Amino acid sequence: MSDFKAILTDLGQQLITTAYQAGEVVTVTQMAFGDANQQPVTVDPAMTALIHQTAILPLTRGPQTEDIIGGGIDILSSDYPDSWIYECGLFDDDGNLIIYASYPPALVPPDVDNVKKGVSIDIGLVMSSTDGITVYVDPEIEALTKAVADTLYFKLDQNFAELEDEDHGDEAKAEAREHLGCGTAAVHDVTESSEDTTTDRVLKVGDYNLGLKDITSQSFDFNVYEFISGQRMLVDLANCTNVPADLLASYAANSFPSFVIACTDNNAGYETQVVEIIVVPTWFDTPMLVMNRDNSGNWSSQRFYSTTHKPTAGDVAALPIAGGTMTGRITLSGNSALDFPETTYVNQAIGRTGTYATSTLDYRWELFAISVADQTIRSNIITVDITDISKGASTSGGGTNSTTQITLAAGLHVSYQVVPGDYGNFDSRYIADIQLGAVGQTTTWNQSGHWPNKAGYVLTSVSKDTEDYNIDVVYYAPLQKKTKTGSWVTVAGGV
Structure with missing residues (x-):
């Protein structure tokens, strides 16, 4: 019988039992090896550390069966040349020795001649129950065997032939096409003509002017033409009939007949009736239109605005620069301000009110005047500072009176009696x-x-x-x- 064996340490047994009773597990993550001072090793369950440890490394592989707790590591000559191996042990992620083993003396080869060499060691212990203990191997450093690789990767010389076996089938092929970006087009035929509308056919260049550099101009009756989703075409409005009024108005305003029309939607069975098209003019200063035809043949349209065709204030329900009446409130955010210019008098100025915050000031509201001539502040009328606006009984903050400071630049003139709400400051700052x-x-x-x-x-x-x-x-x-x-x-x- 061999003198080399692995045992479960008393500490390991205790930790596994405690973990099992608590519904937890001991996780084995690393293996250490040592030379035991190059002396024969007698395994002892009372051991809590190797006799003379050389190094401890993360596991690169785990056990092969569920009833074994074990694992292995690869000791490279480049890292540990000329190192003896007499003992090894499995440790949990807290550094506790769980399994200890003696090992047939082995020498890690010297690191010479630029050839990658080393020693692989594995230990395992058959357990009556593996409840309360598990082995974890970091996938980033896990050793890849050929058997494992064959289940994870395609072989270059097989050209995806692995998908034909019974373990994969049509579902695997469909997933492969999806991951390759083929979608469903890879299993469909292309159209046989530029007007082919067969279901599931794939359009090719030229179909409905798709991909063409030069598009042939077309003319038709807008009320009966059968638009097809995805279709693009150049239209000569001068030779079309029943042109929608909004589109005709754009043509009349510019005296240029060419438009590019793209059909974005239609209802199956109602291609000559319900339809949505985008009309793009071939000159830059005319807006694009989205046009809809309902099931009664009536056309309606919406405009695209751009930098060359901006909406009016009335188009967007805004106030024009010339002025108007606002019925709602104005909210300023950030370091914003409102200016009220006065240009009637000799000393022209701008009244400004604004708010801002700093690293030490939660909120400041100011009212002051600015010179029109050089934009300098001429009169700082009133300043209100709050330094703890984030405090308060609710998440919206609120602050307290003790942190609100009002500064008047030119003094406070009051015609009536001033009655403080709190005499606290008077007690400490004024003499009776x-x-x-x-x-x-x-x-x-x-x-x-x-x-x-x-x-x-x-x-x-x-x-x-x-x-x-x-x-x-x-x-x-x-x-x-x-x-x-x-x-x-x-x-x-x-x-």
Whole structure:
């Protein structure tokens, strides 16, 4: 019996059992090999790592049957020349040793003579149940065998003959034609004449003027002509009868009879009645027409506008430049503005209102005046800034009053009483009253220094007797301000 074998490690058994009980799987993804210090190997289920690992590589192939957990790798001489192989092991994607195996000593050939060489090693372990464990081979590095390749690719010398076998058939041929871009045309015959309308025939160059460089002009009765979908033709209106009024008006306006007509739709059985055609003039300054003929033989039309034939304001229900009345609202997006020019007076100006945002400012609305002469801002009348418009109770934002700032360039003149909605700013920024606090004193006749030497305190008086030149006592008190809340606060500074 061979001394070389593979075993399931205790760690592997534990991980598989835990994964199975949790409805999960242990995924084996890589194999390591080593030289075991070039000593005989005794496999031990308690092992958690190779004795002396050389490298760990992603699997390039998996097990051949469902009851085996295993895989293989290819060790190239270009990567690991002269390396001995005594041991190998399969690891999961977390780096845990699941299966350990001893291996007949093998030497990776030296990397010489520019010939690609190496050693392929495979290990596998028959499992009573493979629930809780699986093997994953990255398809980007999977080794391709001939047997696998024959199921994936066509052979060059067979010219798609593989599609004829019983495993493929007509369905496979149809899919192949679709992937080759042939569609259904590859199995249909071409037309036998330029007027052939046989079902499923493929049109060839010349049919209904298809693909021709020079198109022959045609004339016919518009009320009875049988238009065919996909048909294109050059029409001489001068020799046609029952020409629709809109088309006739275009012809009369330009005195040029040639139009290219392309039929885009018709109803089977009603080719001489219901039809849609596109009429393209052969000169550039006349609009294209889409014309429809109903089942009563009546024609209607729609125009294509272009840079050479632009619609009027009335055509598109717009206001002309000359002015008009707008009944809805105007919404400006981005850094947009509205200008209101004033040209009557000597100092001509443009009143402008607009909005924009910056990286630190969510919204700004401005109203200002611009000089007509040099486009400079002459008077910034009012500015409204909002810095957190994205905040609020709903996804539409809203901001708060504390983040809205209104700036008036020339001051605010109000004829009536101003009543704030929030006195919070007044409490901290305005003084209701001032006073001197409790008086303190310091004896100074026998010491040097400066007094009162306290922030916010002021000198109130000094005392001196007649015995010498020194001041005997200094008196001082804190200067205090009263806020709207009634609190007395000592002012800062002064030391």
